[in-house]
Amino acid sequence: MIKDITIGQYFPLNSVIHKLDPRTKLLFTVVYIVMVFVSNNFISLFFCLFTGIAIISLSKIPVKTVLKGLKPILMIITITSVLQIAYVKTGITLVEFWKIHITSGGVLTAVFMALRISLLIVMSTMLTYTTSPTSLTNGLDRVFAPFKKIGLDFHTVTMIMTIALRFIPTLIEEVDKIMSAQKSRGANFEQGSLMKRAKALIPLFIPLLFNSIRRAYELANAMTCRCYNGGKGKTTMNALKFTKRDYFGVLSVAVVIGAVITLNIFCGEYNAEFTFNLAV
Amino acid sequence: MSHLETKNLTFTYGEGTPFKITALDNVNIDISKGEFVAIIGHTGSGKSTLVQHLNGLLKSSSGEVLLDGKNIHANKQTLFDARFRVGLCFQYPEYQLFEETVYKDIAFGPANMGLSKGEIDERVRNAAKYVGIPDEMLSKSPFDLSGGEKRRVAIAGVISMEPEILILDEPTSGLDPMGREQILELIKNYREQTGKTVIIVSHSMDDVARFATKVIVMNNSKVEMTGTVDEVFEKASRLREIGLSVPQITEIFIKLREKGYNVSEKIYTVEQGYLELKKLFEGSVTND
Ligand SMILES: Nc1ncnc2c1ncn2[C@@H]1O[C@H](COP(=O)(O)OP(=O)(O)OP(=O)(O)O)[C@@H](O)[C@H]1O
Numbered sequence: 001m002i003k004d005i006t007i008g009q010y011f012p013l014n015s016v017i018h019k020l021d022p023r024t025k026l027l028f029t030v031v032y033i034v035m036v037f038v039s040n041n042f043i044s045l046f047f048c049l050f051t052g053i054a055i056i057s058l059s060k061i062p063v064k065t066v067l068k069g070l071k072p073i074l075m076i077i078t079i080t081s082v083l084q085i086a087y088v089k090t091g092i093t094l095v096e097f098w099k100i101h102i103t104s105g106g107v108l109t110a111v112f113m114a115l116r117i118s119l120l121i122v123m124s125t126m127l128t129y130t131t132s133p134t135s136l137t138n139g140l141d142r143v144f145a146p147f148k149k150i151g152l153d154f155h156t157v158t159m160i161m162t163i164a165l166r167f168i169p170t171l172i173e174e175v176d177k178i179m180s181a182q183k184s185r186g187a188n189f190e191q192g193s194l195m196k197r198a199k200a201l202i203p204l205f206i207p208l209l210f211n212s213i214r215r216a217y218e219l220a221n222a223m224t225c226r227c228y229n230g231g232k233g234k235t236t237m238n239a240l241k242f243t244k245r246d247y248f249g250v251l252s253v254a255v256v257i258g259a260v261i262t263l264n265i266f267c268g269e270y271n272a273e274f275t276f277n278l279a280v
Numbered sequence: 281m282s283h284l285e286t287k288n289l290t291f292t293y294g295e296g297t298p299f300k301i302t303a304l305d306n307v308n309i310d311i312s313k314g315e316f317v318a319i320i321g322h323t324g325s326g327k328s329t330l331v332q333h334l335n336g337l338l339k340s341s342s343g344e345v346l347l348d349g350k351n352i353h354a355n356k357q358t359l360f361d362a363r364f365r366v367g368l369c370f371q372y373p374e375y376q377l378f379e380e381t382v383y384k385d386i387a388f389g390p391a392n393m394g395l396s397k398g399e400i401d402e403r404v405r406n407a408a409k410y411v412g413i414p415d416e417m418l419s420k421s422p423f424d425l426s427g428g429e430k431r432r433v434a435i436a437g438v439i440s441m442e443p444e445i446l447i448l449d450e451p452t453s454g455l456d457p458m459g460r461e462q463i464l465e466l467i468k469n470y471r472e473q474t475g476k477t478v479i480i481v482s483h484s485m486d487d488v489a490r491f492a493t494k495v496i497v498m499n500n501s502k503v504e505m506t507g508t509v510d511e512v513f514e515k516a517s518r519l520r521e522i523g524l525s526v527p528q529i530t531e532i533f534i535k536l537r538e539k540g541y542n543v544s545e546k547i548y549t550v551e552q553g554y555l556e557l558k559k560l561f562e563g564s565v566t567n568d
């Protein structure tokens with residue numbers, strides 16, 4: 001269960017997508033998320049889906065691994081879908097008996113929402129899957145650099161983010177270890193009433209919290225010893241550079257924006273009733 | 281008769297990811313009642329993975345673990361029993377202390393076994409005595425103790441469950457020489473007083489030589505050799521090849537012998553060395 005958390009994981013491979021400049025990937029991810037939200041009909045959304053599939057196949061990351069990211073939010077997707085089916089009552093009736101009344105509009109909306117949420121999650125995990133934490137912060141640092149002129153220092157924020165990302169796998173490993181150790185002393189995390197199970201987590205969380213604080217102090221000391229003093233005058237060993245690949249990447253970003261807007265305008269009318277329901 | 285046994289145990293971490301690692305490869309071990317077993321091997325050779333199979337924390341895809349001839353994964357009950365019959369104390373166990381007081385932390389295991397208050401109290405006090413925790417320390421917070429003291433509390437937390445087999449994963453790592461000596465001494469005393477089976481994972485050949493009745497050498501996820509201390513340290517050159525060593529004192533006697541002195545190479549502890557040297561000097565005196 002704890003091993004299912006994939007957000008923040010890096011999956012080192014040697015693909016075109018991995019080699020892209022982190023800024024390109026950041027831009028693409030942000031644009032992609034906006035476009036998924038903007039898409040107001042199935043054709044636009046399918047376009048987003050195909051773009052996503054293209055990127056996943058280019059990245060060479062196994063589909064199974066990519067889909068694993070959806071496991072923790074399966075519940076949310078299911079609940080959303082059920083709610084949509086229960087509340088949207090447009091289109092033709094598909095099933096009707098007793099109190100249950102399912103319509104085509106309800107089902108379509110449910111599918112639309114499920115697809116939308118899945119794309120959001122999958123494509124945000126793709127960013128960290130294909131970008132190492134250092135590269136990601138470097139990218140963020142550069143993207144936010146101009147804000148320094150107006151007195152906003154994003155370096156601290158990006159540093160906090162990298163450290164947080166960096167320590168997710170460590171924490172997961174630690175949770176695993178402490179759980180095993182307490183299980184060896186007969187702790188039971190899987191059975192019993194809700195109250196009992198919540199109580200069973202105390203032997204897990206207290207050591208975890210304690211160790212995290214200890215680790216934070218150690219890390220702070222280690223950074224101080226290496227003369228870390230915030231972002232002032234910091235240069236990077238691997239300066240980021242845009243290559244041909246990145247110009248192509250930026251171009252495809254433009255294409256995605258153009259395509260989704262066009263599709264929205266021309267196909268949006270096509271199922272206006274359905275679209276209207278989504279907006280509600 | 282074998283007490284604890286593994287048959288063709290094979291285990292892979294991260295099956296289906298690019299980080300796939302085979303940590304155990306067809307491992308067969310056989311431990312009898314009352315033995316003092318040392319598992320040695322270089323870093324990453326699979327020692328911790330192996331001991332986590334012995335109380336059923338990890339379940340391998342192929343092979344089995346038998347406790348008194350019965351597969352511990354046969355059903356829920358056998359697994360539950362194995363957890364308590366085989367007590368496992370992890371590497372750096374001090375990081376899993378969580379209770380307000382030392383007493384409560386040691387009582388965690390026995391309480392999970394569903395014992396009565398009276399029994400729990402008795403076990404906690406017994407375990408504390410074995411590891412040398414004075415009564416006044418029992419009411420302290422475990423977070424206020426020194427590293428060595430914490431380690432002892434954590435070991436007491438496992439001993440208090442009175443397991444038939446006690447497994448300790450690198451019980452002395454990260455301690456100063458005095459702390460190490462104390463931990464080893466308490467394990468030795470525990471075994472002598474209870475006669476129970478003890479398995480320790482260790483990096484220190486000197487410690488192994490002093491206590492073990494049986495040595496299991498792991499190398500690259502496989503069992504490289506099994507035998508008595510004599511049988512294993514005899515193969516000094518093979519041990520060096522796989523990144524291990526023989527006790528320092530053995531090293532000295534091997535060199536002495538190479539230099540032409542008439543001494544035995546089978547010297548594994550300082551006491552044995554002392555006697556051997558005494559014999560050598562006395563011998564040379566009579567020769568003159
Ligand atoms: N939770 C885990 N997930 C993935 N791989 C692991 C995990 N634990 C251990 N490994 C890997 O399995 C192999 C065996 O590890 P193990 O911890 O059993 O070695 P060890 O002999 O105990 O080493 P050490 O002496 O350093 O404690 C190593 O290559 C290690 O990287």
Ligand SMILES: [Mg+2]
Pocket residue numbers: 327328329371449
């Ligand atoms: Mg280990």
